[in-house]
Amino acid sequence: MKIYISPNPEKEHCLEYTKKACDILVANGCELYADEELKSIIKDDRIVFGAPEDIVGSCDLILVSGGDGTILKHSKKLSGYGKAILGLNCGRLGFMATLEHDELYLLEDFCKGHYSVSDRMMIEAKVILKSGEVKSFAALNDIVFMKSEDCKIADFKVTKGEAVVSELRADGLIFSTPTGATAYSLSAGGPLIEPELECIEFTQICPHSLFARSMIFSPDSVLTVSFSSKGSGNVILTADGVGELSLSPSDRVEIRRCASRVSLIDITGNSFYNSISKKLMTPMKGE
Numbered sequence: 001m002k003i004y005i006s007p008n009p010e011k012e013h014c015l016e017y018t019k020k021a022c023d024i025l026v027a028n029g030c031e032l033y034a035d036e037e038l039k040s041i042i043k044d045d046r047i048v049f050g051a052p053e054d055i056v057g058s059c060d061l062i063l064v065s066g067g068d069g070t071i072l073k074h075s076k077k078l079s080g081y082g083k084a085i086l087g088l089n090c091g092r093l094g095f096m097a098t099l100e101h102d103e104l105y106l107l108e109d110f111c112k113g114h115y116s117v118s119d120r121m122m123i124e125a126k127v128i129l130k131s132g133e134v135k136s137f138a139a140l141n142d143i144v145f146m147k148s149e150d151c152k153i154a155d156f157k158v159t160k161g162e163a164v165v166s167e168l169r170a171d172g173l174i175f176s177t178p179t180g181a182t183a184y185s186l187s188a189g190g191p192l193i194e195p196e197l198e199c200i201e202f203t204q205i206c207p208h209s210l211f212a213r214s215m216i217f218s219p220d221s222v223l224t225v226s227f228s229s230k231g232s233g234n235v236i237l238t239a240d241g242v243g244e245l246s247l248s249p250s251d252r253v254e255i256r257r258c259a260s261r262v263s264l265i266d267i268t269g270n271s272f273y274n275s276i277s278k279k280l281m282t283p284m285k286g287e
Helices: 014-027 036-042 052-058 068-081 101-111 271-280
Strands: 002-007 031-035 047-050 061-066 084-089 116-128 134-139 142-147 154-160 163-169 172-176 200-205 215-217 223-229 235-239 242-247 252-266
Touching (some): 002 014, 002 036, 014 031, 014 036, 014 061, 014 101, 031 036, 031 052, 052 068, 061 068, 068 134, 068 252, 116 172, 116 235, 134 142, 134 235, 154 172, 163 200
Parallel strands (some): 031 047, 061 084, 084 252
Antiparallel strands (some): 142 172, 154 163, 154 223, 223 252
């Protein structure tokens, strides 16, 4: 088995856990590859280093070690290769990383083919600027609209075809995949969704309304978002938590299912429900 290794060197203990994982993988006959830019950081002569575009395509899967943020970053970067991703959690909450750093012994069963693959949809924001220029942003978790610091009031309008879905005043809007239902959307009051389902979740951030509720749309829906504001304030669009684009009231955004998908490997079985039970149903240590 050929495995592409992609750790987050800035994450505490990440390189330590990655090395332990490499020890087990090599002992079980796996060939390891990594980005040549990490050669001076990983310092492991068992790993073949090279340019990702030259080596990822020939690998069987990708091992990403870090937190959910690391997996989000790499899922978009590497989704075009069509390789399943095994996430090794080196952070606190990890819903996409199905292997905890104290479960590395499970890699021996993994090397024997004892794992399943969870196929996840992504969503895309197509931004039509006033100038006519079109920009696109993909997300595995969510597309978020948040009023800028200098924007005192933002009135949002969401439509599906000719139908008005929502007109409201709010701090922002979240359009989430089922995978992202455990992220920002959950904090804003959105529901939990089985990650393999196909749908688009819409949740408002601090709506100025007593009746605003999350809504679930079919995966083939195309939702259009526009806004107005008082003064010169704008709205910021982010994809998976990354600051992407400042929008003006003259711009329009379409939210739809993305053509790209991400496949996440589950070693432990029922990792989604286990994560919900362990990480959401019990208090965090020290809290």
